[in-house]
Amino acid sequence: MLMRLQQALASWQPAQSFDIQPGTAGVASPHRLATEWAGFRLQSAGQGYYAKVLFDDQKALIDFQRSAEISRQAGELGIAPSLCHADPHNGVLIFAALDDSFRWARLDALRDPHHFASLTRTLDKLHHSGLPLPLHSRQRICCDYVFSWKHWVCNSQKSCGGWGNVSIWRGKHSTPRPIHPF
Template identity: 40%
Template structure:
């Protein structure tokens, strides 16, 4: 096996031996991690595992992610999405070692999407259809709360004396106000993908799409999936509004406000994520650089003259 020894590769090999595959498996490295700007393969180490003609894509949770990723929830959300045929099937789970083996999409036929692959109206329609597959599918047994995730990171940042942006306290307060406004009205609760990254969409040989990575899945407001996807794909307001029209058939001001506020919450999560990992992770990835970008985008949203109006609109 041409495999560089690491804590993750050793855990993978132990997991394969535990299910009787260790002696026959051929194992190679998968996608390398890139923190900024894509957050590609940052939470899990990737490996390609083959036994005869059968192959899987293995993911092994990095040690520095254990306080952020709940493996059991990832498994639940991934299995539900696979039943909805929105993602690949999860075949082997080793909860103790943090190892997951999924059906492998052939690398010669499938690739990670880029923003340009998804931004056109036609491709956005296909992406919305993939998200709806998740929303209409079996429901994981838990609620996904971006605010609970932020609270966890706030505590970790305090514990590890992470230096926040100079206006971090004000931003924290604005995020709390945004979240309270978002909770002011009853919303439909459905299964979510929970991740808007273009690189968490796979493009197939005929242009078909599959969603991957359900670490932030669970049940929640479908507008959260819409918002974080728009935040990934588009820079300008008319593009956001057109994206909402293609999702809902029209763009109400309340729906636009909801998307903008959810995007702020998501950007603040990734800001705290990047700052905490940039301070504490032993891996030499550009976590802090990602945080600088999401912090800037979050700050710009809060400074928008309509921010207070968005809060009032959702509070009714």
């Protein structure tokens, strides 16, 4: 994995040397006991970067080009660090490092209405950005299952526990379909 990162760095910035340190360990994945990417903090000539290297066993499951494109667009929207380089051959994404104003998202901070409102505005910006949704993915299949199950529970119990009117994906349709479970 480190060798693939070094190869990606050499092809992106051949004249620079990088100090490579392990990044923050991933916490969870929807389909794995670890995360799909390994993280590395990078330093070169006073500039900080963060690299994500796709684990070999995840290459068949993760659409690298799509991940790179969504990462690039999220950076352009200002809701994520800017994507500096994508190396599909080595499975490496390199981002600008977060600056000193970065703070960890903690539950106690999200309980503060100001922080929660800020998070909501950021999510609205993402959802209204027009980023393309996948036509087919393992994650979408999983979401179909979860939301179909939720729809069945809501209809059988005539209560949705606050889920209310939500949109789900059905089969191969490319647009969300509203559910009115009540």
